[in-house]
Amino acid sequence: MRQMINKNMLVVLLGLLSFCLNITGVESAGLSSTDGPFVRVSQRDPRYFELTDGKPYIAIGFNLVGPPESKDMERVVSAMADNGVNYCRIWLDQALWSVEHKQSGRYDAEKAKELDCFLALCRARGIRVKMCIEWFRSIVAAPSKPPAKGSFPKPIHHVANGGFYTNMTDYLTSEKGRIQFKGKLKWYADRYGNEPAVFAWELWNEMNAVQGPWYPWTQEMLPELHKLFPKNLCVQSLGSFDHDRGRDSYRKLCEIPDNDILQVHRYHDMGAALTICHGPIDILAADAVRELKAFGIKKPIILTETGAVKPRHTGASELYEKDKAGILLHDMLFAPFFTGAAGTGHVWFWREAIDRPNHWSQFKRFNRAVEGIDPCEEAFEPVMVEHPKLRIYALRGKKTTIAWCRDAASDWKTEFEEGKSPELLQGIALDLTGLQLSPEFNNARVEAYDPWQDALKPVTRNGMKLVLPEFKRSLVVRIRAGD
Template sequence: MPPFPATEPNAPTLPWIQVAPGAPYFTTNAGQPWTPIGQNDALTWPDLAGLFRRQNVAAVEGHLAWLAAHGITCLRLMLEYCQTEHRYLERPVGRFQPNMVRFWDDLFALCERYGLRLLLTPYDTFWMGRRWRHHPYSRAQGGPCAQRTQWLRDAGMRQAIKDRLTFAAERWGGSGALFAWDLWNEIDPAHAGRRPAALAEFVSDLSAHLRAVEQRCFGRSHLQTVSVFGPVLGHYPAVAEVIFRHPLLDFATTHLYDAATINNPKDTLGPALATGRLVREALGEMPATRPFFDSEHGPIYTFNNRRRTLPEAFDDVYFRHMQWAHFASGGAGGGLRWPYRQPHVLTHGMRAAQRSLAVFAQLLDWASFQRRNLNHEVQVSDPAFAVFACSDVRQAVVWLLHQDRPLTRRAAPRAPRPLAVQLSLPGLTPGPYLVQLWDTAVGQALGQLALVATTVGLRIDLPAVGGELALAIVPAPSSAGSC
C-alpha cells in the first residue's frame, strides 16, 4: 500500500450524528435535530465528476454550497463506482489509488465546509456484480474471491472488506461529515450461497470490526446500517431479522422498489400509496426507537429497462409525492432518490421539494417524537383523499393527497377542485394544540389553527384542501391563537 500524506485538519469539525435518545430520529451529539434530506450521488455523475483529478473543484464546491442553501443535509455515495474501469478504490486489491483517495479527501473537506454529511457504503455491488470478472477482488484479476455467490463467506474477500473499511475509517472516520456507514449495499442471500442465515454473521463481524477501529482511533464510532433491495424481503423473509432488528445496527434502511408502481410509474398516486404502505410495513418490523428511511428509490425499470427518462414535470410530482408519503408515514426525511435521469442529476423542481421539506421539518421536536404510523387510523371525511400520518401522544405529522384523477405522464399538471375535509386524529393527550398548515405543492405555510384534543382525539376541520396539504401538529403555547 503506498503511503498517503495526512489530510489537512478541518477546524472546527462538524458535530457527529447520533440517534436521538429514546426517539427514532437523529440529532447531533450537541443535541440539535438533524434530518437526512438528499439523494444518492456518484463519483462519475455530473455534479461530483469535476472533483476527480481536481479537474473542476470550483464547480463541485459551488454545487455543494447550493445544496446546503437548499436544505440538503445528506448524500449517499459508494466508495468506488464500477460501471467503468477508472474508479476503483483499490487496484489491485489492497493498493489504494491516489487519485481516488484525493477525491475523498477533497470531498470530505468540502462537506465539512458546507455542513453536508455522507452516508458511505464501501462497494458498488450492482456494477461489481455485473462486471465481476473485471473487479480487482475477482480471482480473474488476482483477487481473493472466485464467485459472486461467495462475497459474504469467502475468507479472503472478508479480509479485503475489513481492510477497506479500516483504511476508510482511519483516514476519514474522524470527520463529522461522515453521517454513517452502510456496511453493505443491498445485502442479499445470493451473495452468500443463498443462505440467509449467513447474513447475520457477516454483519456482526463487519460491525464489530469497524466499531473497534473507530473506537481505537477516535474513542467513539459512527452510526451503522445495512441496506437491502426491498423485493429481496419478499423472497427471503428471514432477511428482515438482519435489516430491521440486528442488535449491532443503529438504524434501518431499505430500497423502496415496487414493481407495480415505483419502478415504472404510470401516475403519481400509485408510488405515493406504495411508499406509505412500505414505510408502515418497515416500521412494524423494528424496535420503536430505531430510525428508518428509504436510502434508494426511483423509476428503475423505466430508466434501466425501457431506456426512458420521465418527463420532468411528471417526475417532479412523482418525486414530491413519494417524499411526503415517506416523511409523513414515519420515515426520517424524505428518502434518498437514485436520479434515474439523463443527465443523472435531480431536477430543480425536486430540489425545491426538498427545501420545502427542510423548512417544514423545523416545525417539530424530533428529539422527543416517538412516532407510530397512523396511515390507517386517521379518519378522513372524504375518501377522495389518501392520508399519510404518524404521531405520538404530543405531536403528529399528517399529509393529505387528493386521489381523484392523479397526474399521469402525458397529462398537463392540474390542481383538483378544493374540498372541505374533516380529520379525526387519535392518540394525542387531551389539551390545546397548534395545527400548522403547509402547501406541499408550492412549498409555503398557509397559516395555523388552534384546536383542543379530547379523550376521543383531535378533530380538524379544513375548509378548502386542493391537491395536497401537510399538517404539523404540536402542543400549543399558552398564548397561541388561530389565523
C-alpha cells in the same frame, strides 16, 4: 451588499482551495477534522436521529450515485445546501473516488484526494455523507461484453488478473478475503475515522444480490465497522423490497444488533412482483416503512433508495420526463417521514429526478413543512386518518401533531397518463377526533402550509373540526398544543 457577498464567497472558496491544496502532500492519514458534531441514534427516542450536541437531525437527501464531475461538484453541493439537503449517499468504489482500482488490496492515497475535497465541501455546508464501501456483485477474469445485467463485476480481484479469488464466494468466505476487507476498512478508518461529515458507513450496496453468502459475512463485518468507526453509524443494505420473499431477508438484517439503521429499498416498478409497487408513490413508500416497523425493532427507519424505474430496474422511468412539477420527488420525500421514518425518502436517479428538471426546491419545501420540529422530543406516533377525499399521514406528538394530506384522486397516473390536472380542493373538512389527540390540544393553534405555493395559509376551526384552505395535490397541517 453584493460586494460583501462576493467577498464572503471568496473567503469560502479560498479556504476550500487551500484545504484541497494542502492535502496533496499527505499520503495516508491525518486528513480528518474534529470540528462539528456527529450523527447518532437519538438518546431520547431511538426511532430518530440527533447530533451529538443534542440537536435533532432529520435525514433529508438523496443518493449521489453516479456523481457529478469534479468541475461540477461545487455547484451540486451548493444546490443541495441552499435547498436544505443535509444528507447524501455515495458509492466509494465508483470511478471518481475508488481507491482500489489498480490492484486487489492496494489503496491509492492519491485518488482519495477527490474524496477529501468532496467531504470538505460537505463539511463546510453541513451535509452528512453515507459512505457505501462496496457494490460489485461478481468476480470474473474477464467480464462479458456487454456485462450481464446486474453482474457488476470486479475483475481485479480475480486470480487471473493478479488478485486472490476465483469467485465471490471465495472472497466472502475465505480467511484471506475477510482479512483483506478488514484491511480496507482499516485504511478508511485511518483516513476518515474522525470525520463528522460522515453520516454512516455502509458495508455493501444490496448485498443479498451478490453471488455469495451475505448474511454470515455481514454478521462478522458490522462489529468490525463499529470497532473502527466508533463515532459513526454502521449499516448494511439489501435489494429492493418488491417481492414477498424479501421480507424474511429484511427481518434477518434488521435483527442484527450492530445494524444501526433499518434501511429499505423500494421503487415504483411495473415489473415488480408486489403490485403495490405499480401504484401511487406515496402508498408504496409508506408501505415500505410500515413493513419494517412491523418487525417491532426500535431503531430509525429510512427508505434509503426509492424512485421510478423501467420494468425490472432496466433504467430510469419515462415518468421523470413527464413530471414538470416534481410530483414524484414530492411524494418520495414526504410519505416516508409522515409514516414514521427518520428522514425523507432518498431518491435514486438524482439527475433525472432532481437536477435536470431543477426540482431542488422540493427539498426546501419539505424543510419548511417540518421547520422547528424535533421528532425526538415529540415522540411521534404515526396515524392514518380515514377521509373520503384524502390520504392523511399524521404524526401525533406530545406538543405538535403534523399531518400531510394527499389528494387521493390525483397521482402520477392521473396527471401523466390520463392528462388530468389536479383538482382545486375547496372546503375540505378534517375531523380531529380521528387523530385521538390528548387534552393538551383542546386549545391548539392550527396552521397549514401549502408546499406547492410555498405559503402558510389560515385554517378555520370549529370545535374538533377543521376547514382546510383550498389546495392542489397536498397540504401540511400543523397543530400545536396550547401553552
